[in-house]
Amino acid sequence: MTEQLDAGLVARQIAESDQLSDPSGVREVGRARRRKEDARLVTGRTMWTDNIQLPGMLYVAFLRSPMAHARITRVDVSAARVQPGVVAAYAGQDLADEQGSLPCAWPVSEDVVIPDHPPMAVDTVRYVGEAVACVVATDRYKAADALEAIEVDYEPLEAVLDMTEALAEGGPRVHEAGNQAFTWKFAGGDIEAAFRDAPVVIDRTYVQQRLIPTAMEPRAVVATTDGDAFTLYSATQIPHVLRVMLALTTGIPEHRLRVVAPDVGGGFGSKLQVTAEEVLCLLLTRRLGKPVKWTESRSEGNLTVHHGRDQLQRISVAAERDGRIRGVRVDLLADMGAYLMLVTPGVPLLGAFMYNGIYKMDAYDFTCTGVFTTKMPTDAYRGAGRPEATFAIERAVDELAHELGLDPIEVRRRNWITHQEFPYTTIAGLTYDSGNYEAATDRALALFGYDKLRAEQADRRDRRDPVQLGIGVSTYTEMCGLAPSRVLGSLSYGAGGWEHAAVRLLPTGKVEVVTGTSPHGQGHETAWSQIVADALGVPFDDVSVLHGDTAVAPRGMDTYGSRSLVVGGVAVLRACEKVKDKARDLAAHLLEAAPGDVEFTAGEFRVRGTSEGRTIQELALAAFAAHDLPDGFEPRLDADATFDPENFSFPHGTHLCAVEVDTETGTAKIRSYVAVDDVGSVVNPLIVEGQVHGGIAQGIAQALFEEAVYDSEGNLLTTTMADYLIPSAADLPEFVTDRTETPATSNPLGVKGVGEAGTIASTPAVVNAVVDALRPYGVHDVPMPCTPERIWRVLGGGGGTGGSATGWAGPTESEGGAR
């Protein structure tokens, strides 16, 4: 705690006196700096994993199971082995002794079942796409050809696809131990009392459809060895975590294994994984003594990159007649897929603390059951648990408003934590440190033209316009900046949540920053440079940021969970402070003054009240030369720092969406979208806005477009980008974005993180709008994605299989239905 306060003090001092990065006095933090990364990226001078060519490199192709669930009775790779260019071919059995089991780092509960997860199936396959054999050849095309010569005999077993059926007694089992992966409960307050005699109870079930993260860069792996040490290049978000996990999985000693994340083309959680292909490529290079490369095809990726969401959410809200929420009860089924991967079972837990949203209540009760099915495992996808939670509570609050005949904004106002109440400890036990929901909402309402749109809506309802207007509200918060290590430990997570940085002043006065974060589109090189420029008073362009290679940046916890700036950026600042303290001592020595009399302004240390000083660049050279240093002063101006936050950070905001729904065709078209986010202090508004845009796009995509579909045999039907539809520019509206700002108090930069906010906020805003448009038809839900067909069916088209609508119920009837 003391350390936190000190850090805050230091930051304020920088803000007040030191943070003038150049003589012109312009602060870098807060500037819309154009990104350092871009010159390379727009000229094609990038290094993606698939670009890597090494002498003697071989190419790997995997044969994948066409069955969702089957016993493997025979695999014969001998015919493949003699195909042109083929160097080796293996079945799972050939690797069984050395391949180990893919790790799950989050054993969430006492009862958790973590099944053995061989990287290559040995005797049983449990999802379509699971690797059953591989070929290693001199060329990628030849490797693919040779797969056709491999013979596999399968004895089909029954697929397990539906979570509720999977939990029923006597059905087919995905694993011997059964289909229940774990149960996890959490409660605060007296839930029975909250629901007893509650004047209003909203009870809803929502389906979080399965999603495919779809980073634009397909995964790729290159593994190589000199016979002693190993290097693995991978399109990963987590080179550091991966190194530890691969060492534990393969037995390659950690100090003989280097992991490199070269340029990585997006992740969104999908590259937060220890994949079968990474393990297998390491094993293959160990066996063959040659570098190997594997690059997935998009169809292979849709099958075998971990999927996201896939939860069945039952949420009940007990409320007073004035709209005040008494309690929330959540019963969740979470589809794990066939195995527990790196953080699979932890994903719903990240939502467990968020179903209360921004609202005050007396009681909360959460139960989650993880379920095995014969599908691709699920794991983190942008927001991981928190979009699901936010969706459920924001949908339910809109339902409550409708039930009571109140405006959805008004119901929220009656329940949310007011800005005077921060810091506020919620019913879920988290302490929200800062925020101002009123300010963000008022700003959003003004930008949106809320009253005018409501008037138009009323008019369209009166006219029975076939194109109805709906208005959706989402007032979200999220816990991010993962995270305090001791909290992660209390949740049985296998690692900490700290982040590391090192800052080195080079002899010429330039600065190298080593960060443990691993950016893949977030612009850390730019943002970290801004932080350093202010903290050390050096030009922005004099800072280089090194990352993504365990040989260069040996310590780190990597990039996910909107944590990089909140944890890693702060570590960079802390390291700068240490460097500055050393430089101050050196300056005092050279200026023959007491360190306390030396002040730092715009990159120069001066004796207070005099014009005599030394620039930080002069000090860098003096430290390098080492001719005249204070006694005991090591001849270098560098330092490192590891930051472990005391709390999560809690960005929040208000998103408003207006949707026009054509009730004759079922088409939902977003007419306007306003997002006002409070992500705390902002280092680079350009990057923040970009993150918000991209996040909103992915959240809208869940609401309207995307769904991973398995057929009744467990075959994935959405294996191409033509079948799994991610939105194009033409599918999205213009976003109006703005910010309010309440700095986080848990870190000296005051930052909260922004990577996931848009995705978390937007899905319920859009679906609330679609449902709102259809209220006059008695519609209370449209399952996601709200495609034209689904909306049409909910409205009674094709016999009306999807909802309760029986035709126009009228605007009057649809209001004020409180029990």
Place this chain on the structure above:
Amino acid sequence: MPEQAHEITLVVNGTVRRAEVPGRRLLSDCLRHDLGLTGTHVGCEHGVCGCCTVLLDGEPVRSCLTFAVTVDGREITTVEGLADGDRMSPVQRAFAECHGLQCGFCTPGFLCTVTALLRENPAPTEEEVLEGVSGNLCRCTGYQNILKAVHRAAEIMAEES
């Protein structure tokens, strides 16, 4: 049966390049792996995402849906050929200026598409820009800044012409 190789000649970014490729070699693989022009990216290999877009005699094509042998003798421009020496093209500058990229994987495809778009139509309307880039997918940006970048590129081109 050994695969027959075909010798082809391409003029890539103004340089005559020869390659021996089997008939089934995709132009995207030929550029990336035979010619070492890794600025062209492969995002789906089935013609949807547009990451692999290059200019064939000035027209945008999906290099993942094009066999290298079918473009023997033709001129190809990839992202590596868009800049004029050290000076980035207006489209490249506009994308950086407008933060029209994050991870940058889809970017070379967009740059090629937009280069052709603005050559055909130097002052496109908002609708025309939307239409023009809707065949390229991006997962990071939500497209807002890409659309801005296209308009900005048109502006830069007008200023500099």
